[in-house]
Amino acid sequence: MSKNSLVVINPNAELVEAAGVSAWMERIRPHWKGKQLVQRVQKLLSTDPSSACQRIFNASIHDLREKVVVAGVDLAAEAAKQHKLPPITRADDVEDYSVLRLIELSYRMGILSRPEYKRLLRAYDIRKDLEHEDDEYEAGIEDCVYIFATCIDVVLSKDPLHLIKLTDVKQIVEQPSAAALNESLTEEYKHAPQPRQHEIFKFLISAALNKAQPDIVQQNSFNALFSLRPLTSTQVLIDASKELVEQIGKKAPELRVARVALAAGLFPYLRKSQVKELFAAYLNHMKQVGYQWRKNAEHGELLRNLQELGGLEHVPDELLSEYLEWLVLCYVGESGGYGAGYNRKVFYSNVGAPLAKEILKEAKRSLAKELESLRKSARVKVALADDHISRRFETIADEAQ
Numbered sequence: 001m002s003k004n005s006l007v008v009i010n011p012n013a014e015l016v017e018a019a020g021v022s023a024w025m026e027r028i029r030p031h032w033k034g035k036q037l038v039q040r041v042q043k044l045l046s047t048d049p050s051s052a053c054q055r056i057f058n059a060s061i062h063d064l065r066e067k068v069v070v071a072g073v074d075l076a077a078e079a080a081k082q083h084k085l086p087p088i089t090r091a092d093d094v095e096d097y098s099v100l101r102l103i104e105l106s107y108r109m110g111i112l113s114r115p116e117y118k119r120l121l122r123a124y125d126i127r128k129d130l131e132h133e134d135d136e137y138e139a140g141i142e143d144c145v146y147i148f149a150t151c152i153d154v155v156l157s158k159d160p161l162h163l164i165k166l167t168d169v170k171q172i173v174e175q176p177s178a179a180a181l182n183e184s185l186t187e188e189y190k191h192a193p194q195p196r197q198h199e200i201f202k203f204l205i206s207a208a209l210n211k212a213q214p215d216i217v218q219q220n221s222f223n224a225l226f227s228l229r230p231l232t233s234t235q236v237l238i239d240a241s242k243e244l245v246e247q248i249g250k251k252a253p254e255l256r257v258a259r260v261a262l263a264a265g266l267f268p269y270l271r272k273s274q275v276k277e278l279f280a281a282y283l284n285h286m287k288q289v290g291y292q293w294r295k296n297a298e299h300g301e302l303l304r305n306l307q308e309l310g311g312l313e314h315v316p317d318e319l320l321s322e323y324l325e326w327l328v329l330c331y332v333g334e335s336g337g338y339g340a341g342y343n344r345k346v347f348y349s350n351v352g353a354p355l356a357k358e359i360l361k362e363a364k365r366s367l368a369k370e371l372e373s374l375r376k377s378a379r380v381k382v383a384l385a386d387d388h389i390s391r392r393f394e395t396i397a398d399e400a401q
Helices: 003-008 012-018 021-025 036-044 049-071 073-082 091-095 099-109 114-131 141-156 166-173 183-191 194-209 215-231 234-248 255-263 272-289 293-308 317-332 352-361 368-374 378-384 387-399
Strands: none
Touching: 021 036, 021 141, 036 049, 049 073, 049 091, 049 099, 049 114, 049 141, 073 091, 073 099, 073 194, 099 114, 114 141, 166 183, 166 194, 166 215, 183 215, 194 215, 194 234, 194 255, 215 255, 234 255, 255 293, 272 293, 272 317, 293 352, 317 352, 317 368, 317 378, 317 387, 352 387, 368 387, 378 387
């Protein structure tokens, strides 16, 4: 018998077909279905399943190379640099990557998830065994099915990733009017690999903090950070926080830096000493302004800035009672009934009191015990001696329960 005759009567062919390999072939996306390499695989299935396995694996590797280039040479270059892979400066460099290096690069870029990366490595090992088939080793049905299932499910059935680019975001935030990222961009950002997310997040932080930028660009960048924060990977947040902490240095962050850190979700990563110094300085500012109703004109900016710092959420425990005392006294007000307002039983800041109540009401931490303790405060005791003011205090005490 000739060699070709032996191939034609391969006893594994029917078993491979019974295992549903033809059904897997139907899942290959049209871009690859029409290529000669895949058409050759289809013909080999009935005669030489082992060779068909090797060729379907080769097709998936060719597809991966295309996907790396489509995702972006800049992203590939950054991923290669970070993970000590051969350098990439142009698309042709991707062609020079070995199969094993290409699989790792695809994983590092986010084209493959970790489970997909592991599956493809296993398929690679099986493919190597198939290349060296002899009398001692012959690929089993399970090997062929595994390679087909993996190569098609992980690579050949999936469209290339058209990743969000930094220029897409820049075009929006640098507009001369208020602008927000659309749903399509935020969805692309959500699925973008870490290097691309980090590139965009770093730019937005820089733009939001750059005083040389027009106010509208700073605000658009601030808003973009706020919308992207829930979609950003934890590792990107950690890396961005490290860079921000280094930028701040040992001193407390300025108010605008703290606002950006909060919008970007980086506040929890700041040093505790920095956070304490920030809120201690802001408390002193609040005391200088005062909670009295006569300071009504200054309360709006003062308390809105506090809200932009997260209200009471990040206030250190050792400063919380002083913040509460100020807010409570601003809300409850002072005894009235004199002057032009003789018919008002309580004088309070028309701007400050509602904002103070809002901050107390929106606090995510329990304030019930702290508010009860405030009854012993000398200033609060004096204020609560007035029945009308006392009733205002009970209102916020009840809401804190």
